[in-house]
Amino acid sequence: MKHIKGNAMAGVLVFDIETIPDAAGIRRLEGIPESVSDVDVIAKALAERKEKTGNEFMPLHLQKVVAISCVIRRTTREGLPQFKVGSLGDETSSEKEIVQAFFDLIEKYTPQLVSWNGSGFDLPVLHYRALLNGVTSSRYWEMGESGDSDSRDFKWNNYISRYHMRHIDLMDLLAKFSVRANAPLDALAKMCGFPGKMGMDGSQVAQGFFDGKIKEIRDYCETDVVNTYLLYCRFQMMRGGVTPEEYEEEIAFVKSELLKESKTVPGAFWQEYLNKFSSDPKDQM
Numbered sequence: 078m079k080h081i082k083g084n085a086m087a088g089v090l091v092f093d094i095e096t097i098p099d100a101a102g103i104r105r106l107e108g109i110p111e112s113v114s115d116v117d118v119i120a121k122a123l124a125e126r127k128e129k130t131g132n133e134f135m136p137l138h139l140q141k142v143v144a145i146s147c148v149i150r151r152t153t154r155e156g157l158p159q160f161k162v163g164s165l166g167d168e169t170s171s172e173k174e175i176v177q178a179f180f181d182l183i184e185k186y187t188p189q190l191v192s193w194n195g196s197g198f199d200l201p202v203l204h205y206r207a208l209l210n211g212v213t214s215s216r217y218w219e220m221g222e223s224g225d226s227d228s229r230d231f232k233w234n235n236y237i238s239r240y241h242m243r244h245i246d247l248m249d250l251l252a253k254f255s256v257r258a259n260a261p262l263d264a265l266a267k268m269c270g271f272p273g274k275m276g277m278d279g280s281q282v283a284q285g286f287f288d289g290k291i292k293e294i295r296d297y298c299e300t301d302v303v304n305t306y307l308l309y310c311r312f313q314m315m316r317g318g319v320t321p322e323e324y325e326e327e328i329a330f331v332k333s334e335l336l337k338e339s340k341t342v343p344g345a346f347w348q349e350y351l352n353k354f355s356s357d358p359k360d361q362m
Contacts, residue, residue: 088151090188091306092179094199095298096140097283098122102209103139116287137198138205142172143286145179146298148306151186160334162303164295173210176203180214183236187216190236190244193262193305197249247308266304269311270355275300275346296346303350307331 100115103122123133146164153159165178180203182188192199207214215223221232236243239254252258267273276297277285285294307328314324335351338344 088149088186088188089191089306089309090182090186091148091150091191091302091309092195092199093146093192093298093301093305094142094202095144095146095279095282095294096202097143097286098135099139099141102141119283137201140202140205142176142202142206143282143291144295144298145175146295146302147179147182148302149182149186149188150306151188158330160331162299162335162338164299168291168295172206173212176206176210177212179203180207180212180217184214184216189242191305191309192244192246192248193301193308194246194248194259195244196239196246200244245309247305247312251312262301262304262308266308269308271304271307272300272350272353273304275350275353292343300346300350303331303335 098119100118103109103118104111104113107118107122109118109121122135122139126135127133144164147162149159149161151159165182166175170178183190206212217236219225219228219231220235220237221228221230231243234241234243248259248262252260263274274297276293277290278297282294282297285291310319310324310327310331313319314321319327332351332354335347339347339351
């Protein structure tokens with residue numbers, strides 16, 4: 078599959094994060110003693126938040142990252158197509174380790190970033206958590222001011238500026254940057270014949286984390302990034318970035334790679350995902 082117009086040589090990095098309320102941050106801001114458990118700290122904060130705003134959604138600076146999942150779609154130096162999906166670090170990795178691993182991928186590949194609501198949620202959260210954890214990423218923050226050979230290119234197209242294209246927030250772009258026009262990932266994926274969300278949903282992540290269900294959280298996050306990548310492929314066909322034939326080839330390639338993953342013990346859940354693809358050929362076109 079060809080890549081986005083104007084950036085044909087770059088790989089694609091689709092990402093999604095899962096978060097829980099930051100008990101340590103809440104504890105520090107509210108002066109809550111260490112004798113109070115993290116679960117109780119979070120329960121109190123959520124109750125106060127709901128009373129104040131009508132919902133339990135915590136401010137972005139009080140969101141702790143517990144998983145980052147990515148799809149990497151690139152062509153290797155040998156000219157071979159590569160599709161990889163997985164979660165950064167492992168089930169014991171610290172927040173700093175997984176956030177640093179994300180920015181290290183950008184440092185290594187300078188990829189085309191793709192997300193669903195990444196501008197409104199994922200990236201601001203990652204900014205705050207990188208700041209708090211001392212994570213570095215000069216490539217991500219490049220805006221044409223360094224001495225790198227391609228620095229000038231970043232002045233006009235970087236990861237930070239809202240209307241630049243090194244990061245495509247599909248939700249934002251398809252809604253024409255109108256919050257009222259936003260669509261949920263799960264609904265749009267299913268309407269296009271893709272599997273949509275599996276396992277848990279975002280509201281269950283915190284409880285799952287404290288129940289030790291880290292793998293389930295990572296698996297859920299991985300299905301989200303594949304859904305996003307499939308919609309990105311559909312978007313590229315819509316805008317003329319690929320032909321309908323190339324689009325069909327790419328969807329088939331993704332399925333074949335997921336089928337390989339499904340035959341491994343950690344990736345067994347991909348078989349269920351593959352079973353949820355629509356059987357109607359019109360949905361894949």
